[in-house]
Every structure is written in structure tokens, then in C-alpha cells.
Amino acid sequence: MATHNGETALITGASSGIGEELTRLFARDGYDLVLVARGKSQLEALAAELRQRHGVSVTVLAKDLAQPEAAQAIYDELTRAGTTVDVLVNNAGYATYGSFTEIPAETELTMLQVNMAALTHLCKLFLPPMVRRGSGRVLNVASTAAFQPGPLMAAYYASKAYVLSLSEALANELRGTGVTVTALCPGPTRSGFQSRAKMEDSKLVQGNIMAAAPVARAGYRALQAGKTLEIPGLRNRLLVQAGRFTPRKTLTGIVRRMQERVR
Secondary structure, eight states: OOOOTTOEEEEESTTSHHHHHHHHHHHHTTOEEEEEESOHHHHHHHHHHHHHHHOOOEEEEEOOTTSTTHHHHHHHHHHHHTOOOSEEEEOOOOOOOSOTTTSOHHHHHHHHIIIIIIHHHHHHHHHHHHHHHTOEEEEEEOOGGGGSOOTTSHHHHHHHHHHHHHHHHHHHHTTTTTEEEEEEOOOSEESTHHHHHTOTTBGGGOSSOEEHHHHHHHHHHHHHHTOSEEOOSHHHHHHHHHHHTSOHHHHHHHHHHHHSBOO
16 A cells, blocks of 8 residues: 655545545545535544544635635635645536526536536646646546537536546646646446436436445546546446447437436
8 A cells, every 4th residue: 555645635526425435545545635525514524534544634625616716715725824735636526417408507507617617727726836846646537428428418528528638638748747637537426426416317327337436446546557547347448439439429319318317
């Protein structure tokens, strides 16, 4: 087991699901942590557990990344405290579900602020200091949704395509700097994601889908190895590969059928 005493990982969306599982992996390996999410009480409870179990320092920042000023506020607060972020994990994100024309514009735009704008802003703020130091790692949580259009979750799928494209481009730009960028692309994962999107009865999330813990482990290993892309689960990798050889119109129709509600 590697030890990273003295290094700090900033994790957004840390209070549940994949983000919560990632906090435990980082703490196990000796990272100090900065935990970001909206719910302060959940973060404080998790922080207390991690401090007691692993003896690491944990800072809690209850911030809503739907607010355009949140990323800058996080950076400024950590800068004032003299905290150096060695690893940035952009895990925060959520989905909207339903017909694009029926979902309120504000609902979709708020999701895009979290999924894309806040993620981009945090990368803009924390990557330059990493490059100057010659070391650092970034893990951006995208999705297998990034590889095809997604009717009934059109804006969400598009947002994850953005995260994947940005991450791969940054990984290329940063070669030789000592800084790596990894895109984690899980398939459907058991977490609070489905209930927040109100899609528990979508065909996509029925049956045996991955739990958050193995997804987090795959992402953590890929991050530490400096991989650019990680797709957890053999089934998810096969589906992504199959999609690359399927005509786009056909693929979009298949995704539409998978997204529909169970009747």
C-alpha cells in the first residue's frame, strides 16, 4: 500500500456514492483531504470517521458548485489556509431525466454548471500550480454516457462527452510536466444518482449494475497509474467498443430504448 503523507486530495461530491468511496481510498493511503459537497452534516460525519480511522487531516467545505462563484471560493479559502492541493478529484455531478423540451431550462443549465463549468473552473485554478511544482494528478469523473448521444438524458450525456474530451485533451497538453489527468467513465452505478434524477424505473438502471466501491477502486488505481482513460467493468468496456462500430443513428435509437421507463 502506497503512503502519501503530507499530500492533499480535494474531492468534490464527496458525501455519497463514488465520491465517498474515493475519500476512504485516499485516507487509507495517508492523504490529507479537502471534502466538498452541499451537505455539511454529511461531510462532517464522514470527516470524523476518516480522522479517527486513518489519522489524516480533513477539511470540510460545504459549497454548492451550482453557484458560479463556488470554485473560486474554494480556491481562495485553501490559498488563505496555505493548503497545497496535490490531487484534484472532480466527482460532483448529476443528471436530469426526461424529454429535453419538457425539462425546465433552469434545471438543465444548473446541471451543466455543476457537470461542466465548475469542473472546468476548478481545473483552471488548480492545474497551473501543479504544473509549476512539476507534480499533480487530476481525476475527472465522466461516464460511459460520454461515448454516445443519450435521448431522454440529452444534456447530461452531452455534458459527460465534454468532460471526457476535455480530460483527454488536457492529458495530452500536460505530457512531460509531471501532471496527469485521468477520465473515469463508469456505467450505471448504484448510488443516489438515480433517485436525484428521478429515473429509478428507467430500463438503464435495472438489474445487476456496479456498486460505487469497485468503481472508485478502478478510478483510484487508474489515477495513481497516470492512465488517461478508465472504464470500470468488462461489460461497460465491451459496450463502449461495440458502440464505436455501430452507426450513430442506430446507436442513438438503442440508447433511447435503454433509457425508456419500464412499463
